[in-house]
Amino acid sequence: MEKIPYKLAVLVFLENPAGEQLLLLRAKPPNLGVWSPIGGKLETATGESPFECAARETFEETGLRIGAPDLHLFAMIAEKAYEGQAHWLMFLFRCKVPLPALPPAISEGEFAFFSRAAIDALPIPETDRNALWPIYDRYRDGFVALKADCAPGKPIVVEIEQTLTGARP
DSSP states (O other): OOOOOEEEEEEEEOBOTTOOEEEEEESSSSSTTSEEOEEEEOOGGGTOOHHHHHHHHHHHHHOOOOOGGGEEEEEEEEEEEETTTEEEEEEEEEESSOOOSOOOOBTTEEEEEEOHHHHTTSOOOHHIIIIIHHHHHHHTTSEEEEEEEOOTTSOOEEEEEEEESOOOO
16 A cells, blocks of 8 residues: 555634634645635644644734634544545634634635635535534534545545534534
């Protein structure tokens, strides 16, 4: 079996005061040309924690300065063979501080706010549609650890490994 790299990353779910989600229309791979939450890879060479990465990425991409107390880690998902290119260990955070205004475009893409219902009609990655947003809907106030087999050519299989209270029905 061919070895593929394992990457560590965060996604940060930010809302405006009206409760709309901030999404980035990605201008670069992965997820080129589709809408996704902000995020990025952990700087493993510096020993950056997932919370530090989420705060750094939030500031770099939106200008909003936050710290660990402003973040709620609601999910950890291990994605096996995403797009056949890499395995990902993703930490999903909900920012408790509303983003007051739409950030300007960045090299990675342009931003827009969407209601949660509107997101379902957007071009978003298949894994986001089938796993990420349902995870957000159900566990954003609690915690869940999952694994997903994302190998190309097969249906994505998501398995819950652990949950903690706060899940929504």
